[in-house]
Amino acid sequence: MGDNFNISEIVVRLFVVIMSVSVHEFGHAWMAWKLGDDTAAREGRLTINPIPLMQAYPMSMVVLPLLGALGGMTFAYAATPVNLSRVNRRWTLNQANFLITIAGPAMNFIMACLGVGVLAVIHHLGMRDDPNWGVPLTILADAMVFLNLVLFFFNLLPVPPLDGFSVLFSLLPRSFDGLRQQMEQMGFMLFIIVFLVGGRVIAAPLRATYIALLQVAGLL
8 A cells, every 4th residue: 555654544544443443342332232231322332433432432542543553553442331230131141241242353254244345346347446436445445354354353362351351251161260360360461462462373364364255255
């Protein structure tokens, strides 16, 4: 796309990551609402509108994404209020926790698939080299695919406070509660380690998934 300070690249990167995190958090809020917990809905979080998240998390949803986009590394963070005690009793706490937690990464995967769909439409209509629509949409859709796959795989790493941690321990028996508590106590340190090396951990599955999606769409 050009060098790291290309204004169009910065704007696209910033827009895509903020919207992708907003959709991710909407996934958590929507699933919680479907299971009977309206906490996020009552706080105005049952929406893909990024404004409520930007107001609640100005540092991690505005300042950090902007600095990251300027530096070539896109990052944003937010959280959705959930109260598992309000969930419909037909679901166990572990079942509800699993469904609510996995819904966030699932939304990112859906967004990545939609991005591939846009790329496929552009390709099959022969618009890829059209400077008015094809090129800008290709840049936007490609960023949408890549950044949502990054969020999908990174969030599934089993380290607190990432979604993968809750997903893993919602599937494990209560005998693992001691390990869960120990990991939660070391959460900050573990997260810093994962933040530094997580890119290498997810690189292979991310690349394989990216290629597979493009192949399914007939783009490779």
